[in-house]
Amino acid sequence: MLAVIGLDIAKRFFQLHSVDPDTGEITKLKLKRAEMVPFFSNRQPSVVAMEACGSSHHWARQLRALGHEVRLIATKFVKPFVKGNKNDAADARAIWEAAQRPEMRFVPVKTEAQQAILALHTMRDGLVKARTAQLHQLRAVFYELGFALPEGRHWCVKRLPEAFASLEDKIPAMAIEAMRDQYQLILQLSERVDAIERKLEAFKRSDERCGRLLQIPGVGLLTATSIVASVGDAKEFSSGREFAAWLGVVPRHTGTGGRVRILGMSKQGNSYLRTMLIHCSRAVMARQKEHSPWLERLMRDRPWNVAVVALANKIARTIWAMLAHSRNYKPEIQQSAA
Template sequence: MDSTIYGLDLAKRVMQLHWVDMGTGEIHRKQLRRRSLLEFFANRGPGIVAMEACGSAHYWARELRKLGHEVRLIAAQFVRPFVKTNKTDAADAAAIWEAVQRPDMRFVAVKSVDQQSVLALHRMREQLVKIRTMQINAIRGLLYEFGADIPQGRQKGEKTIPQVLEQLEDQISKMTLDAMRGQLERLKALDRDIADIEKSLALWEKDQEAVSRLMAIPGVGLLTATAIVATVGDMKAFRSGREFASFLGLVPRQSGTGGRVRLLGISKRGDTYLRSLLTHGARAVVNCQIRNRSPWIDRLLSRRPHNVAVVALANKMARTIWALLAKERTYDPRYQGIMMAA
């Protein structure tokens, strides 16, 4: 390999660099301040820069690519086995340098600014949803101490709580009632913030033809489609639909020895957010089977538990998503029947 390989351990302020001189074989270790990192690589010839796929890694990858370097991002769990001694910045940089040279190493695709912007919207929405759930559960628990039975579910709860507060006006002090009503206003503000983010995602969806094609799949909505397109980017990076499903943690774990392999539960590796979106979408499809019958799901439910069928459908949805994006096709619900007839 003619290009110089650099192992770069990222941090907020001080970066650690490890590389080997191709001509002399001399090992170099160097600490760089954040402000000096790009200046160092600007004065070096084009090479291969390997980094862990951690915080700010995609930003530095884009900046180093502008300088003509090839960037390879490695998942942190694939670097850890190559750390020979105690964990230090120098040991991590050396481990990254060694891991990137493995012929079977898998790399993380570098995300663009547009992709990271959309994912930032998803992260903010996810946090707001958690805060909203915590808020309404707290109100439900506080009112339960005064004998109020708030029904389960966010929408039912938001409709019932104002009525309950009116009924308890004679029992609860005014300052407590005012505080409760203030919490309700905060819930409405959270609803507006979540709706605004979803509107922004809908505007982005209009510019992405791939998102529209994915939304034709039953169980795939705006959130799932935009999150997948923004996270994956080029679906051709995966060799098959099963590899994409494995990336999402929707395939069985394997345990075996002596030629005997046992299949366990799903691995739950990869992106938790994408896996949960696909699972919730699959659960919605399975629960709607009374109105929209699917022979494949009916046969599966007849011999396996409900949650197993949900995960199996999520796996099938992941494979379908890979086929649509990697082969640039549109969703056709009759595709399997047409292929079997052919």
């Protein structure tokens, strides 16, 4: 029987908690970062449990290479086991206890390649937010000066040269120069976003799973690459229902005494992936000319946003089936199932 070690990781210090399965001896140990690899190199193979947090996937890969079994646990599943005041030792003990629960769910360890692709998505998302903020700020300045720029980045940027020309002799030159600098910053941010998208396009061409996911109506480059990089092996999920629940596009529920109430969507899991799926379903509902009978009935009988989430749920289940069973998208099967 392998010993179970609860490990609370941090930037410089790591707290360890373990109980000897034969003697019951409790070990509480504080390690420095440089002591981590030598310590676990000299131990017998063990089950090492950690919270799924910053750098946890890196340490999971390191410990697996040393022959240990690694279990990553979501933070929300560890919190109920913390007793008393919160500190590193209490967290390590809670992780040790949570890892031994028979129905505990664990987070799959990501590879370095997966994390690299997700890093590209994170950088692109930050650049898009920065570009949007700069554009809104510039639009507000022009609005205060009497020039109303249209909504939408494409049309707003297209009208900016005309807007600058209209204010040429009305405000000081230093203000015009500062506004032009901000306009150039917006263009530079767009170039950086395009460069990251070209890198994601290269990843898409190198991974056949992305090509198969692009067959699904509404699924584009960002959704396909982020799903493939986040999920890894889809067989980690037992069903499409579990995958959709992991993405947070299923309803919450609460109940007692045998009465259960269905609430809104759970919004659990990765908010970025959930946003991508919601955008996919909005695109299908708004732009696709012909819909399945199921979707037409849903759009007719239910509120728009309810139908959007329902379609996102269905897309999530389709994605899981294609990844878990290495299938291509077949519209006729989807239509008959609906």
